[in-house]
Amino acid sequence: MKTLILGTAALALTAGLAFAAGHEKTVRMGTEGAYAPYNFINDSGELAGFEIDLGNELCARAELTCEWVKNDWDSIIPNLVSANYDTIMAGMSITAERDEVIDFTQDYFPPTASAYVAAADNADWETGVIAAQTATIQAAHIAEGGATLVEFATPEETVAAVRNGEADAVFADRDYLAPLVEESGGALVFVGPDVPLGGGVGMGLRESDGELKDKFNAAITAMKEDGSLNELLVKWFGEGVQTY
Structure with a gap:
């Protein structure tokens, strides 16, 4: 899906070093909460959707403590770079332009x-x-x-x-x-x-957070291999959705 505003490289580097130095820290998962069925606010006022289910499962498989942070779309990349959270899961298409500013995991939603x-x-x-x-x-x-x-x-x-x-x-x-x-x-x-358009939907991370990217990539690969990612895709998008 969505903009690019060049952020501060120094902040991104500092955040990446903080993660590398302290595995026990909580990983903050940024999302928009306004793009059903990817992510939205349900009737109980809680974040829900495909990416919320997926993100929670990825965190469990990677043995990470995670919490969700809701952020408006137009500032979602700058706030990642500024270390206000550590990942973006917000229906964000992988593009070359965005990849100049942040990093991406492999796609968890096929190009559509x-x-x-x-x-x-x-x-x-x-x-x-x-x-x-x-x-x-x-x-x-x-x-x-x-x-x-x-x-x-x-x-x-x-x-x-x-x-x-x-x-x-x-x-x-x-x-x-x-x-x-x-x-x-x-x-x-x-x-x-x-x-x-785009190269599928992936999780955005700071360029400096290579270790965190590797953990999530391993979890995404495992879910593709055991069919659980396809199950979530069908659950949220129906039988006609493209799967892996």
Whole structure:
């Protein structure tokens, strides 16, 4: 999914050394809490979703003590670099641009398609006004094309822009949009082609936290090999989801 603001390398280095020196510290897991079914706030006011289940299992397998930290999307990378938490699990697509600022584990969600959703089949998704969440790979894609991009801070606002006529279509992860279309009773429809973007979704870490990255990579590999990652993918995204 989402922006890049170059952070402070010195802070990242300090945080990495702190982890290497003290394995007993709690690993703080940063997430947005606003991108169902990846991560969201449930009816009990608690973080829930695919990435919360997955992150908890990864921490258990890596024998790490972890806690979740909710952070707005537009500052999620800067706050990782500034050591306000130690990882990002927030539906974040692995891209070369982001990889210049932070590091990534291997993907835990396969490369997937982005899609357009509108209020009518004849909506102008090619040259019209397209809503996308600020600082996402979808926003960057629209900015490079022939449509007019309107950006919103949250994914909910992008869909609302289509519903209230501010935008002709919204462009986002298909897996995020699919349940909204299904639940809309025909008020929302897919238009245009699917567009493959990014290299899958992975956990973001500071460049200096190589040891922590290795621990999580080993846990992700184990879950791929024993089928438990596929089970979580199907649980949260349905039988049609791409699996490993």
